[in-house]
Amino acid sequence: MRALMRIVVGAVVFGGLCLFAANAEAQGGFVSINAALQQPATSAFTQVGTAPYRQETFRFQSEYTVSSDPAFDMAGGVMFNNVFGMGIGVTRATGEHTAAFQVTIPNPWYFNRNVTHSGTTEEALRHVETGVHIQAVFVPPTSDRLQVMIFGGPTRIEVQQKLVKDVRVNETGCYYWWCAPYDFTVRSTIQEDVNASGWGFHAGVDVGYFFTDNVGIGGLVRLSRATVQLKNAPQAVLNNGTEITENYSAGGITAGAGLRLRF
Numbered sequence: 001m002r003a004l005m006r007i008v009v010g011a012v013v014f015g016g017l018c019l020f021a022a023n024a025e026a027q028g029g030f031v032s033i034n035a036a037l038q039q040p041a042t043s044a045f046t047q048v049g050t051a052p053y054r055q056e057t058f059r060f061q062s063e064y065t066v067s068s069d070p071a072f073d074m075a076g077g078v079m080f081n082n083v084f085g086m087g088i089g090v091t092r093a094t095g096e097h098t099a100a101f102q103v104t105i106p107n108p109w110y111f112n113r114n115v116t117h118s119g120t121t122e123e124a125l126r127h128v129e130t131g132v133h134i135q136a137v138f139v140p141p142t143s144d145r146l147q148v149m150i151f152g153g154p155t156r157i158e159v160q161q162k163l164v165k166d167v168r169v170n171e172t173g174c175y176y177w178w179c180a181p182y183d184f185t186v187r188s189t190i191q192e193d194v195n196a197s198g199w200g201f202h203a204g205v206d207v208g209y210f211f212t213d214n215v216g217i218g219g220l221v222r223l224s225r226a227t228v229q230l231k232n233a234p235q236a237v238l239n240n241g242t243e244i245t246e247n248y249s250a251g252g253i254t255a256g257a258g259l260r261l262r263f
Contacts, residue, residue, distance in 0.1 A: 028078070028079045028262060028263050029076070029077060029078045029079060029085075029262065029263045030075075030076065030077055030079070030085070030087070030137075030149070030260070030261065030262045030263070031074075031075070031076045031259075031260070031261040031262075032073075032074060032075050032076075032089075032206060032208070032218065032220065032258065032259070032260055032261075033073075033074045033258045033259045034072070034073040034074065034219075034220060034256035034257055034258035034259075035070075035071075035072065035256055035257065035258055036070070036071040036072065036073045036091070036093075036220075036254050036255060036256025036257075037068055037069070037070060037071060037254070037255055037256065038068065038069055038070075038071040038091070038093035038129070038252050038253070038254045039068045039252045039253045039254075039255075040066045040067070040068070040069070040093075040129070040251075040252040041225055041249040041250060041251045041252040042066055042248060042249045042250070043065065043066055043067070044063065044064065044065050044066065045063075045064050045066075045230075045248065046061060046062070046063045046064070047061070047062050047064075047163065047232050047233060047234055047235070047246070048060070048061045048232075048234070048235070049061075049232065049233075049234030049235035049236075049237065049238045050235070050238065051238035051239075053105070053106055054106040054107075054108055055106075055111075056106035056111065056112075056114065057104075057106070058104065058105060058106065058238070059102075059103075059104040060101070060102070060103055060104075060166070060167065060234045060238075061101065061102045061234075062099050062100070062101045062102075062163070062164045062233075062234060063099060063100040063101070064097065064099045064125070064127075064161075064163075065097050065099075066095065066097065066127055067095060067097065069093045069094060069095030069127070070093070070094065070095070071091055071092060071093035071094075071254055071256065072091070072092050073089065073090070073091045073092075073220065073222065073254055073256050073258075074089065074090055075087055075088065075089030075090070075133070075135065075206075076088065076089075077135065077137060079137070079139070082139065082141075083138065083139055083140070083141075084136075084137065084138060084139075085136075085137040085139065086134075086135070086136055086137060087135050087137055087151070088132070088133065088134055088135065089131075089132075089133040089135055089151075089202075089222075090130070090131070090132055090133070091129075091130070091131040091133070091222065091224065091254055092128070092129070092130045092131075093128070093129045093252075093254070094126070094127070094128045095126075095127050095128075096124035096125065096126050096127070097124055097125060097127060098120050098121050098123070098124050098125065099120065099121045099125055099163075099164055100118065100119070100120050101118065101119055101120070101121070101164055101167070101186075101189065102116060102117070102118045103116065103117055103118075103167055103169070103184075103186060104116040105169070105171075105184055107182045108171075108182060109174075109182060110182075113182075115182060115183055115184060117184065117185070117186055119186055121164060121189055121191075122188075122189075125161070125162040125163070125164075125191065126160070126161075126162050127159075127160070127161050127162075128159070128160040128161075129157060129158070129159050129160075129250055129251065129252075130157065130158045130160075131155050131156070131157045131158075131202070131224050131226075131250075131251060132155065132156045132157075133153065133154075133155045133202045133222075133224065134153045134154050134155070135151040135152060135153045135202070136151065136152060136153050137149055137150070137151045138150045138151070144210075145209055145210050145211075145216075146207070146208070146209055146210075147206075147207070147208045147209075147210065147216075147218075147260070147262070148205065148206070148207050148208075149205065149206040149207075149208075150204075150205050151202075151203070151204055151205075151206065152201070152202060152203035152204070153201070153202065154199060154200070154201060154202075155199070155200045155201055155202040155224050155225075155226055155251070156197060156198075156199055156200075156226070157197060157198060157200060157224065157226040157228065157250040157251050158195060158196070158197040158228075159195070159196050159197065159228050159230065159248060159250050160193065160194070160195050161193075161194050161230065162191050162192070162193050162194075163191065163192050163193075163194050163231070163233040164189045164190070164191055164233065164234070165190055165191065165192045165233035165234055165236070165237050166189070166190040166234065166237050167186050167187075167188070167189050167190065168186070168187040168188045168189075168190065169184045169185065169186055169187060170184060170185050170187055171183070171184045172184065172185075192233050194230065194231045194233060196228040196229055196230045196231065196245075196248065197226075197228055198226045198227050198228040198229070198250070199226060200224065200225045200226025200227065200250070200251060201224070201225060201226075202222055202223060202224035202225070202251070203222075203223055204220055204221050204222035204223060204254075205220065205221055206218060206219070206220040207219055207220075208260035209260075210260065210262070213262075214261060214262055214263065215259075215260070215261060216259075216260040216261075216262075217257065217258065217259065217260060218257065218258070218260040219255070219256065219257040220254075220255070220256055220257075221253065221254070221255050222253070222254045222255075223251075223252075223253050223254075224251035224252065224254065225249065225250070225251040225252075226249075226250045226251055227247050227248070227249055227250070228247075228248050228250050229245035229246070229247065229248070230245060230246055230247075230248040231243055231244070231245055232244040232245065232246050
């Protein structure tokens with residue numbers, strides 16, 4: 001529901017800017033819609049959870065990769081004069097990647113004989129980053145067909161990540177010499193959807209070529225960055241629900257191309 005409300009509010013704001021731009025006589029306005037690719041600020045991260053167990057330490061570690069993901073970028077705004085303007089942009093990058101994990105369980109009968117097993121999730125885990133950019137715009141003088149926009153300002157980025165918070169295991173073996181030694185197998189992983197958001201900044205450049213006074217194509221490069229507090233899912237489980245967060249660098253470099261409109 002919250003995600004739906006954000007989309008509705010964003011659409012209203014974006015539509016309002018476009019309507020204002022269309023009705024502006026001297027100032028004018030602009031719209032850009034792009035298919036893009038985002039190189040993430042964080043390409044990999046690790047979460048570790050530990051807890052006392054059998055007078056030793058249980059340890060669970062999960063490792064995630066975030067590759068260059070397809071993205072959608074759109075922006076719209078108004079020009080106060082021929083050089084300066086203001087607008088708002090939205091970038092959304094979505095990807096799915098498997099995660100690796102490692103589980104270490106103390107031996108129930110012998111000290112310092114911990115058993116460790118590793119694996120990967122059976123399904124890909126969804127990773128989404130959505131950035132809302134408030135941008136000041138500078139348009140240096142060029143030809144009538146060519147338009148260069150330099151922009152920057154504050155950014156709010158939300159990260160949605162599916163995390164592995166726990167595992168289900170089957171333990172085997174016994175104390176006596178005729179039994180197989182202690183061991184375990186991982187039956188399945190338990191996952192959790194986590195959201196985190198934070199303020200940061202963005203800056204970029206947009207170059208457009210217009211076939212008519214109002215319609216053209218163009219490309220952009222946008223650098224965005226924000227630090228969010230991402231939940232450490234396994235440690236929260238081992239702490240009986242007490243939430244632990246860690247810094248995560250969100251955003252990245254977005255490059256794309258698409259439609260350009262000006263009014």
